[in-house]
Amino acid sequence: MTSGRAVRGRRPGAPDTRAEVLAAARESFAGKGFRGTTIRAVASAAGVDPALVHHYFGTKDDLFLAALELPVDPREVLAPVVAAGPDGAGERFLRAFLAVWDDPDLQVRLLAVVRSVLAEGGGSLLKEGFIPVVVGPVLAQLVADRPEVRVPLVASQVVGLIVTRYVVGLPAMAAMPADDLVARMAPVLQHYLTGDLP
């Protein structure tokens, strides 16, 4: 299999096909949302065969993640959280989340993504793409029942954490030591994941 990097290396001066596909994908996801974007249309916009898009990026989910330019793959971060089962998952989830978001280098890059997603028109990427496609299926493996209720409730607390601790930086939230935050907020996430919800 030939990687995008190898193609660039072997054809100096040739158009960077991989970058063109990625640019077409970004434009489509931003303009038409996640559901309105197809691998076929992205390939067409980039002037390549759909098979090449699959070759470079895998599935539409993978292409979406690549277009977001996240510095980490949330599916990889969450895999060990899921693997250990529902007991204590609220705490493990929050610790995994903070290990990524409290890292200064990662935080800068994640904030850039969040700000662009929160900007006008970016809501559909969060609504149609990031939560249902990327985070939802992983979190859904943690819950015993009704993921369609529990996952959005988890999202409501995690989004609020991102906005108050990182985007806006409420002093008390930004300065709260990770251990204190885990002790105070993990029970909330556990409640949403496995608690007795009506």
Added chain:
Amino acid sequence: MTSGRAVRGRRPGAPDTRAEVLAAARESFAGKGFRGTTIRAVASAAGVDPALVHHYFGTKDDLFLAALELPVDPREVLAPVVAAGPDGAGERFLRAFLAVWDDPDLQVRLLAVVRSVLAEGGGSLLKEGFIPVVVGPVLAQLVADRPEVRVPLVASQVVGLIVTRYVVGLPAMAAMPADDLVARMAPVLQHYLTGDLP
């Protein structure tokens, strides 16, 4: 006492002093943040005496609320929640919040405020002004101890609720009946307000 409305009524064609003060206040709060804004500087920018600013708008907190153009005064909405004491305050708070935010007319106007506050540079208004000055002192009356920890945690869940139910509109959050939302989220707010937090 002469109200701004009466002044406008009696002097047709005269500059609308009240509107000029409000415009100067908005520019100052947006540009210099809440702490960087003084009644004296707003008065100076509007070319009036500081006493007139106090006459029209009251305190700096009141001027800030007027500049935000909220369709409701959160202090009035929260007063009965506070008056009934800490027991069950999580549920009463959430019901009062939803009564305002789920009203279609109010929601449109509140979303306009939130979008402008979340936009670039508006974070300081939320961080320095809205939460510590407007909502914080009211919520602080609900908690038995450590408002400096509990109020920001409440804010983290409420901000997440606003973003996921109204700003982004995650389908499951936007469609959740108020009674279901209260049953699921009120225990979280109660935990933050009065629970045994480390």
